[in-house]
Amino acid sequence: MNKFRNFLLTHPIAFRAWQIALTLIGKCVLFWRRPKLTDADIDRCYQVLYYARFAVIGLGSRRFLTGLFLPRGRHDVEHTAIYIGGGIAVEAVTPRCRAISIRRLLRQYDNVTIVVYPYIDRQAACSSALSCVDRTYDVLFNGGSRKLYCHEYGANVVEAGDIPVKKSGEFYSFDDLADAGEVALEIRR
Numbered sequence: 689m690n691k692f693r694n695f696l697l698t699h700p701i702a703f704r705a706w707q708i709a710l711t712l713i714g715k716c717v718l719f720w721r722r723p724k725l726t727d728a729d730i731d732r733c734y735q736v737l738y739y740a741r742f743a744v745i746g747l748g749s750r751r752f753l754t755g756l757f758l759p760r761g762r763h764d765v766e767h768t769a770i771y772i773g774g775g776i777a778v779e780a781v782t783p784r785c786r787a788i789s790i791r792r793l794l795r796q797y798d799n800v801t802i803v804v805y806p807y808i809d810r811q812a813a814c815s816s817a818l819s820c821v822d823r824t825y826d827v828l829f830n831g832g833s834r835k836l837y838c839h840e841y842g843a844n845v846v847e848a849g850d851i852p853v854k855k856s857g858e859f860y861s862f863d864d865l866a867d868a869g870e871v872a873l874e875i876r877r
Contacts, residue, residue, distance in 0.1 A: 711782055724798040724877035733794060733802060734775075736873045740804045742813050742849065743771040744842050744869065745790075746862040748799035748876075763801045764876060765862040768842040769793055770817045771802075778817045780841040782825045787818075798877040801862070803869040805851055813849030820845070839865065 695702065737743055746765035769779035775790050794800060805813075826835035836844070839860040843853040846868055853860070853868045 707782060725794055725800065725875065729800070729875050730791060730794045732875070733800060733873065734790065736802050736804075737771050737790065740771065740802070740872065742805050742808045742810045743872070744803045744805075744846065744862075744865050745769045745771055745777060745793070746799075746801035746803065746866070747793070747797040748801075749797045761861050761863040763862055763866055763871075763874065764799050765801055767797070768838040768862055768865065770813075770842060770845050772814045772817050778821060780820070780823070780825055780836045780838040784825060785820045785823045785836065785841065787821055800873070800875050801866065801871060802873040803866045804872045805846065805849065805869040808846070808849035808851050808869075810849065813845050816848035817845045 733745075745768070746763055747767040747769065748764045749766070767779070767781075769777040769788075771777050771790065772787075776787055777790055777793050778785060778787050779793065820836060820841060824835045826837040826840070837859075839862055842862075842865050843855070843860045846853050846865060851868050853864050856864050856867075
């Protein structure tokens with residue numbers, strides 16, 4: 689993996705081709721295999737999020753290529769988004785971090801885990817989440833750069849709200865974020 693990462697870092701054309709290939713293949717796989725979360729599941733998520741001061745949403749799917757090479761951990765999650773209120777979440781995706789409606793976000797996935805942080809400084813966490821919109825996605829998971837990958841983004845936002853997140857390995861995982869809060873809802877299909 690390190691040799692491949694180093695190759696992509698030193699060859700910008702190959703790096704861009706890799707990004708385009710992952711995006712195209714991911715969209716084709718999503719087109720052929722429909723999501724599993726039902727409208728009732730999404731309504732349950734809305735109910736939990738309505739009463740949450742702040743939440744991190746962990747999402748998992750058997751359709752995306754990221755599931756083939758990313759560890760999922762005990763919550764079966766491969767992607768993280770931040771709920772900022774008003775039915776809106778912010779997520780770090782290729783090519784840039786973006787704001788997205790909760791319903792549109794959840795329709796793409798099979799599994800969802802919602803982690804709430806009852807004692808978080810919500811204003812600081814939400815302003816940190818919004819400040820990352822339009823930052824570039826870190827495809828190589830380098831960490832520490834101006835670019836972000838989804839779990840690192842979630843950890844930065846939670847830590848901005850004065851909740852410490854302990855990194856359990858070389859990279860942040862959703863399990864690290866879940867350990868810093870309370871799991872409020874978990875739906876697995």
